[in-house]
Amino acid sequence: MTDIVSMTLNVAIIFMSNTGADMKQVRLLAAGAILVLWVKMFFWMRLFDSTSGFIRMLIETLSDIKVFMGMLMLCLFMFGNTTLILNQNRYDVMIAGDDGYEPALLVGDHFGMGYVDAIMDQFMLGLGEF
Numbered sequence: 540m541t542d543i544v545s546m547t548l549n550v551a552i553i554f555m556s557n558t559g560a561d562m563k564q565v566r567l568l569a570a571g572a573i574l575v576l577w578v579k580m581f582f583w584m585r586l587f588d589s590t591s592g593f594i595r596m597l598i599e600t601l602s603d604i605k606v607f608m609g610m611l612m613l614c615l616f617m618f619g620n621t622t623l624i625l626n627q628n629r630y631d632v633m634i635a636g637d638d639g640y641e642p643a644l645l646v647g648d649h650f651g652m653g654y655v656d657a658i659m660d661q662f663m664l665g666l667g668e669f
Contacts, residue, residue, distance in 0.1 A: 541579045548572035619657035622646055626657070
């Protein structure tokens with residue numbers, strides 16, 4: 540499966556690069572292709588005796604925490620959605636920033652997409668970033 544995804548992404552990157560597509564889109568596909576290649580490398584590490592035990596342990600651990608990760612994502616979506624709604628009231632509140640006054644928003648601008656930014660803020664808050 541990863542072979543087909545990797546090959547498809549690489550062909551798409553080559554095609555988009557040669558047709559003059561937007562470089563932001565090409566880089567986005569390239570990041571996905573590189574992630575798939577690194578995942579493939581982990582699976583190839585199962586061939587060696589010294590690393591096969593660790594890879595098996597990693598796969599089993601990730602398999603065992605599926606339910607917890609689902610619940611964690613649900614909590615992040617729940618609080619992220621709430622924060623995003625509350626953020627709509629903060630455009631009127633201004634604070635002094637580096638470039639003059641700017642809105643005192645609850646959600647930072649990480650990716651430029653409000654809902655994803657709100658979920659990322661909740662994840663960072665869960666890690667202890669206040």
